[in-house]
Amino acid sequence: MAVEHFDVVVVGAGLSGVGAGYHLQAEAPDRSYVILEGRDAIGGTWDLFRYPGIRSDSDMYTLGYSFRPWREAKAIADGRSILNYVRETAREYGIDRRIRFRHLVKQASWSTEDALWTVEAEADGKPVRFTCSFLFLCGGYYSYEGGYLPQWPGMDRYKGALVHPQQWPQDLDYSDKRVVVIGSGATAVTIVPEMAKAAAHVTMLQRSPTYVVSRPAEDKLANTLREKLPAKLAYDVIRWRNVLFGMWFFRLARRKPEAVKKRIIEMVRAELGPDYDVETHFTPRYNPWDQRLCLVPDSDMFKAIRSGAASVVTDHIETFTETGLKLKSGKTLDADIIVTATGLNLQVMNGLELVVDGQHIEPGRTLSYKGMMYEGVPNLASAFGYTNASWTLKCDLTCEYVTRLLNHMKKTGLRQATPVNTDPGIETQPWLDFTSGYVTRAMASFPKQGSKAPWKLHQNYALDLMTLRYAKLEDGVMQFSNPAPKGAKVRLKEAA
Structure with missing residues (x-):
């Protein structure tokens, strides 16, 4: 089986994935990337849902991208307008040329020896394989297979x-x-x-x-x-x-x-x-x-x-x-x-099976680092927005952090960035403290947050702005390692 290599593999071509493509191009332009999308269209949630009246429940001045102004009159926008905005963004910046449609990612395995993720996917029902130095999960937080449906009598x-x-x-x-x-x-x-x-x-x-x-x-x-x-x-x-x-x-x-x-x-x-x-x-x-x-x-x-x-x-x-x-x-x-209208089925880490050096990762047993990376899991981040504000606010900051991380590793010649908890005093808490049914049904399988930074979720844009955009990358928790062997060739493959 042929294997393609990219510096970054992005999973999902919705609001978050298109945003990730922009930030990679703007802030780490020498890195190759591809976006793998399981469906056959750009848009994620805004393409999937077709029910009458679908619209945002956040204003578009915060749900919109930081880099591309929302120009329409309505701040609370209908789903079709939001879908057009996401697709126009992808076209305007050439992100659409980096997307592989009908590529459903199933598994990702990390090798410390190679400093690579091997990503297994299905493309039109056939197995395909990619390798990448960094894996960025932007596929949202719920299963596209179907919503939650209680079973009532009769x-x-x-x-x-x-x-x-x-x-x-x-x-x-x-x-x-x-x-x-x-x-x-x-x-x-x-x-x-x-x-x-x-x-x-x-x-x-x-x-x-x-x-x-x-x-x-x-x-x-x-x-x-x-x-x-x-x-x-x-x-x-x-x-x-x-x-x-x-x-x-x-x-x-x-x-x-x-x-x-x-x-x-x-x-x-x-x-x-x-x-x-x-x-x-x-x-x-x-x-x-x-x-x-x-x-x-x-x-x-x-x-x-x-x-x-x-x-x-x-x-x-x-x-x-x-x-x-x-x-x-x-x-x-x-x-x-x-x-x-009984809710969603939440899906941890985009439904992927994750393996690190032969060990299967149980997300529910890991700590979440700054709400975007995971204890003991190298070179992987996921875009997950706020519960008390617009989704994109946090995703934009997450994308900025990922590009900072990539640039720092290149500058230092280190191939691996892994959040590691060495504080025995950290207590675990549910990742989200919402009481909504769709949240409480799934939280046992999701990563945990910790009782102290950087393991604690803020749900606060100003605090995250400081910790993700401006704070030092080498904070004693994010451990950089695995220098490239001397004479090793760098493998690059353009997505376009």
């Missing part, structure tokens, strides 16, 4: 259409149909108002409420600044404003959860009126930011409820019936279509 009896948002049928006609959307997270609050425009009625069925906050789809200040300032300057100003506001609000929610909770509930009550049962349907049992807040642009969810096109039911499913659902309260919901 599901096989239901005669209507049962749809999961991750496998949305493009020919689904919901005009004048009775729809029940099971769930109350970001996907549900996106689907409900959009389907309500054409359906006979849409019911959002939830076991428990979620914090829902309205925000204008367009940022008036941002649009004004873009008219008066150069695009990049206006983008940077608004980006920092939104970053700082998000950090302030998250800290306030942690320090004064009751006050923040009260204010959010007051805003919901103002949207739905004094007679609406906000206590039952929009007052969560947990504190703000114990789970991610749901953002609704221009109050679309609340408008659908006020108009009568949509409603919320807070109850538990007892069983499916032939015509819909029977709830534990005794109430029944008839439905022509049931949408199971």
Whole structure:
């Protein structure tokens, strides 16, 4: 089997992978790289999901790339606009020429003797192999194979259409149909108002409420600044404003959860009126930011409820019936279509099997270094965004760190960078402290964070900016080793 070599193999051609391609070209331009994408298109999440109304739940001034301004009027953008933005970025910088589509990575094995990863993939069902000096996982955090679907009694009896948002049928006609959307997270609050425009009625069925906050789809200040300032300057100003506001609000929610909770509930009550049962349907049992807040642009969810096109039911499913659902309260919901917006299946390290010098790596037994590399695993990083802010903010910083690391190794002539914990006082904690179901179901298999830096996750852009962009690489934890043998030839292979 022929083996191709690149300095860096990037896994995934979505938002993170395209960003990685830019940073490698801009900051480590003498390094060759290839992006291996299991599907046949650029875009990741924004190409995979096709359900009605799909949009960002973060503003595009922070979800967008640091190096390429978001130029459209809407700050809370629809999925098609975001997909176009990612694809245009790939074309503009020639990143699309470095992508190998339908290359599904299965395994990666590190050899200290060779200072190389051997990456095993399937290309159109056939095995292919690559070697690289550094492996960069940018394939996101959930499985593309399918979403999470609880098994309720009687599901096989239901005669209507049962749809999961991750496998949305493009020919689904919901005009004048009775729809029940099971769930109350970001996907549900996106689907409900959009389907309500054409359906006979849409019911959002939830076991428990979620914090829902309205925000204008367009940022008036941002649009004004873009008219008066150069695009990049206006983008940077608004980006920092939104970053700082998000950090302030998250800290306030942690320090004064009751006050923040009260204010959010007051805003919901103002949207739905004094007679609406906000206590039952929009007052969560947990504190703000114990789970991610749901953002609704221009109050679309609340408008659908006020108009009568949509409603919320807070109850538990007892069983499916032939015509819909029977709830534990005794109430029944008839439905022509049931949408199971019940979450994702998280997938650790892009689902790869990792082997280091013949030893299989169990991710759940490793510590995460700065939220991006892993104890005892050389020359590998993964892009994983914030839970309390935009995904891309952390991924941009991770890409910058990776290129700094590559340049440092070249300068010093050392081929290996490995995070090593020598502090016996480090205590382990779950990687994420969210209480969302999709998180709690998977955390046992994910790497752990430590009780102290650099093993502790900050979930704070300003702190990560200092530790990833400016802090010393040689911090006593990141160990550089494995000098190249004298006379060894460097293998290079351009991806283009």
